[in-house]
Amino acid sequence: MADTDAKAPRERYRTQVRGEIKQHAWEQIASAGASALSLNAIAKRMGMSGPALYRYFAGRDDLLTELITDAYRSLADTFRTAAGAGPDLAALAHALRGWALEDPQRYFLIYGTPVPGYRAPDDVTLIADEIMTTLLDACAALPPDGTATPFDGHLEERRQWAGEHPAPPAVLRRALTFWTRMHGVLSLELAGHFTGMRFDAALFFESELRELLSSET
Structure with missing residues (x-):
């Protein structure tokens, strides 16, 4: 039960970060088109490192x-x-x-x-x-x-x-x-x-x- 309780905040945080990444992706698509989608650019916008963002999306x-x-x-x-x-x-x-x-x-x-x-x-x-x-x-x-x-x-x-x-x-x-x-x-x-x-x-x-x-x- 304790392990489940510990996972809940992490899962909520993960869901929140993924949602923020997707929102930045939509903004990037609106300004430059889907073919220009860049995880590194999104990571920079969010103040994250590229490897950190890749923990949420593989590519x-x-x-x-x-x-x-x-x-x-x-x-x-x-x-x-x-x-x-x-x-x-x-x-x-x-x-x-x-x-x-x-x-x-x-x-x-x-x-x-x-x-x-x-x-x-x-x-x-x-x-x-x-x-x-x-x-x-x-x-x-x-x-x-x-x-x-x-x-x-x-x-x-x-x-x-x-x-x-x-x-x-x-x-x-x-x-x-x-x-x-x-x-x-x-x-x-x-x-x-x-x-x-x-x-x-x-x-x-x-x-x-x-x-x-x-x-x-």
């Missing part, structure tokens, strides 16, 4: 993996909450935009330019799969699309990205169309490309969403 990729995992888990939880009342593609779209606007750097870390030399481990991919499964469920709940396209056959043979989801090719195409168009609008908005164009990005997002939904009914 850059270890820290990057935790940040990416946190981001994916946050979006997966946001999607799960949005889908709590049942599959709803519009609800997921609004949840995605709200989540992205809340923290653009978090959004770009997982949906922006990949970090050179970094490969996400399988457990991160599993969380990303949760997000896609929620999206596929919402797309499958819409009225069936009876119009087959040449791309459907292609997707039928290349559906590994959908995991074990039983969605037919038309639903896979519907999900991909939604995913790419919503991310296309969000990526341009968050990168500031709409600023000088002087239109309401929120209204444009809603217009794109309405068009997507109307094309599926």
